Amino acid sequence: MTNYNLYILDSCKSTQEEVKYFLSSQGQEKFVAFLASEQTQGKGSYSREWVSEKGGLYLSFNYPFFKNLIPSSIIFSLIAIKSLKDYLLQQKIVLDNIGLIYPNDMVLKFNKDYYKVGGVLVETYKNFYIVGIGINVNNSVLNYKFEHRAISLKEYFLLYENISKEFDVVEIGKKILHNVASFKYDQEELFKELEKFDFSSEIQNVEVLLFWDGEKKDKFDKIKIDYLNNKIVLYKGRMRKELKFEKIFRIMY
Numbered sequence: 001m002t003n004y005n006l007y008i009l010d011s012c013k014s015t016q017e018e019v020k021y022f023l024s025s026q027g028q029e030k031f032v033a034f035l036a037s038e039q040t041q042g043k044g045s046y047s048r049e050w051v052s053e054k055g056g057l058y059l060s061f062n063y064p065f066f067k068n069l070i071p072s073s074i075i076f077s078l079i080a081i082k083s084l085k086d087y088l089l090q091q092k093i094v095l096d097n098i099g100l101i102y103p104n105d106m107v108l109k110f111n112k113d114y115y116k117v118g119g120v121l122v123e124t125y126k127n128f129y130i131v132g133i134g135i136n137v138n139n140s141v142l143n144y145k146f147e148h149r150a151i152s153l154k155e156y157f158l159l160y161e162n163i164s165k166e167f168d169v170v171e172i173g174k175k176i177l178h179n180v181a182s183f184k185y186d187q188e189e190l191f192k193e194l195e196k197f198d199f200s201s202e203i204q205n206v207e208v209l210l211f212w213d214g215e216k217k218d219k220f221d222k223i224k225i226d227y228l229n230n231k232i233v234l235y236k237g238r239m240r241k242e243l244k245f246e247k248i249f250r251i252m253y
């Protein structure tokens with residue numbers, strides 16, 4: 001795939017909408033990306049707001065549809081995680097405790113807890129996925145009361161690694177775009193990556209909102225994501241339950 005035309009904005013409502021607007025007004029043959037310093041109406045998954053203060057990374061781009069067994073949100077999370085690791089390595093920093101939790105959380109694991117450091121939102125528009133990546137980089141999120149624990153890279157390195165540093169959001173964004181543009185779907189390779197980066201099966205006490213028969217909510221001890229068969233296996237005591245991906249509305253931990 002050719003490289004992206006990247007537009008860098010000071011502020012916008014949502015980079016997702018910028019990409020859609022561009023595609024509707026400038027033709028659809030293009031690969032375009034928007035990176036904003038802040039968003040006034042950042043969108044998270046499940047119609048939630050994505051708090052988007054200055055210092056964070058807010059990036060959206062279009063990507064043509066492709067046949068994929070592994071959910072696209074997971075694929076783009078993997079690319080974002082690897083890009084972030086690459087960028088940090090260039091800064092001579094090794095980040096080994098980053099991974100993902102199905103379906104769209106990028107997390108840092110430490111002290112046996114998981115802290116959300118970013119998220120991926122995949123929407124569709126015309127012939128494209130519109131992929132939005134939000135990463136807490138230099139902004140502060142530790143004191144926010146989110147449903148999940150959250151942390152930014154800067155907060156993590158300061159508090160837990162004793163490194164005081166600001167990171168280059170534009171460089172991280174460019175790395176992600178470069179890796180997205182050169183991405184080729186290779187299932188075997190992706191499964192190998194998932195073995196390294198998927199933390200979903202380690203978490204315990206998960207609350208799952210299910211989709212069928214109206215909305216049901218239940219708590220499980222453990223989940224396992226079976227990417228090969230598109231299903232989630234839930235465990236509660238000696239009970240075991242299997243669900244297809246599309247039946248799951250939301251997973252909280």
Ligand code: BTN
Binds near residue numbers: 044059118121132133
């Ligand atoms: C999630 O809820 O975990 C997904 C968050 C996705 C946020 C990103 S920030 C860039 C893009 N623009 C938006 O309005 N949302 C996505």
